[in-house]
Amino acid sequence: KNQVEQSPQSLIILEGKNCTLQCNYTVSPFSNLRWYKQDTGRGPVSLTIMTFSENTKSNGRYTATLDADTKQSSLHITASQLSDSASYICVVSRTGGGADGLTFGKGTHLIIQP
């Protein structure tokens, strides 16, 4: 069964600190992995998309890594800001599928405290 597990479920850190969110998946055959940021009451916004051959991808203070062998990904946030408070969702796509081929994690709820 295709699954995406994210940890931790929630995280509270102080402004300026770094943090790392984890995503483990069992989706097969693998096409790509995406990280989304979702502010409260808004739709998800794409941060990064990585295919099988990509190990690291950055978007400003966000850096995603992918280990296709262990089927793990992480999202590292550097020098956190209050605006980083949101849910972060890991989404894994299988080859050949459309939207039905996407498996969503339940997200990590991140709170940045001043």
Add this chain to the structure above:
Amino acid sequence: KAGVTQTPRYLIKTRGQQVTLSCSPISGHRSVSWYQQTPGQGLQFLFEYFSETQRNKGNFPGRFSGRQFSNSRSEMNVSTLELGDSALYLCASSLSQSSLNEQFFGPGTRLTVL
């Protein structure tokens, strides 16, 4: 370029009623997908439309239906509303059905069933 728009943003209905939600994709995008998001389940795939045809359907009862128009705009309908249908309904558009294409999400419609 305008993003994905969804109307209405908020809806309150009572059990047994029906509701229609609307989604306008990004100009040039031909694929529209719908998702239900609840705190406990995360994002759940409802259906995907491409060129006015439903291409894929998630595991939801027949009370959930949708359609796509020639201008790629899409609507989803939920009949005989139940309390459990209370959720954020998200629409996403992409250029085509390919799993490589990025999905762009709208802000969602918050449906509350009383």
